[in-house]
Amino acid sequence: MSVGRFAALLGPSPSGLGLRLTGLCDERERPYYARALTTAGGTAPQEFFVCAADLEDELIRALGVARVRELVCAEGDLRPLRTFLNQPAQQGRPAQQQLRRFLGTKKGRKIRYGRVLVEALAPDGVPAPLDALLTSL
Numbered sequence: 616m617s618v619g620r621f622a623a624l625l626g627p628s629p630s631g632l633g634l635r636l637t638g639l640c641d642e643r644e645r646p647y648y649a650r651a652l653t654t655a656g657g658t659a660p661q662e663f664f665v666c667a668a669d670l671e672d673e674l675i676r677a678l679g680v681a682r683v684r685e686l687v688c689a690e691g692d693l694r695p696l697r698t699f700l701n702q703p704a705q706q707g708r709p710a711q712q713q714l715r716r717f718l719g720t721k722k723g724r725k726i727r728y729g730r731v732l733v734e735a736l737a738p739d740g741v742p743a744p745l746d747a748l749l750t751s752l
Contacts, residue, residue: 618644619651627656637662639748641669662751664744671718671725672711673742674732680710686731687717695721 618640622628626636636655640648645665652663666673675683687696699705699717708716718728741749 617651618648619654622651622655625655626652628654631655635662637664637748637751639664639666639670639744641666664748664751666742666744668715670729670742670745671715671732673744674729674736675711675714677740677742678732678735680714682735683714683732686728686735687714690728690731 622636623631625632625634627633636652638648640663642665648663667676678686684696687693696717699720700713705713705716718725
């Protein structure tokens with residue numbers, strides 16, 4: 616189901632439930648969210664928050680590459696990470712991009728590491744878009 620359909624069902628549109636809509640999206644999805652939220656009842660752009668590339672990118676940047684690698688090791692994924700990093704397509708890419716791509720290479724890994732990375736954040740180290748979303752609630 617698309618964001619437009621959810622926004623129409625849940626938001627302040629005449630056929631919706633009248634809930635206040637807010638959320639977090641990736642930069643490349645911004646136009647879809649903006650259109651859907653505006654159509655569903657005029658949600659202002661400041662009521663949804665945008666990650667530079669995606670949430671994983673924001674979390675890796677907030678924690679730093681070294682800390683994320685430590686967490687990958689602690690989660691028992693050092694061997695799959697090394698195998699991934701040895702692939703020709705990963706040679707010469709920045710470490711942050713490599714880690715971001717690694718998180719998306721196996722079903723369920725993004726969800727699993729989303730929790731791991733968020734739990735590793737210091738209270739003052741929450742990425743700006745996520746902090747803004749949580750503050751708005």
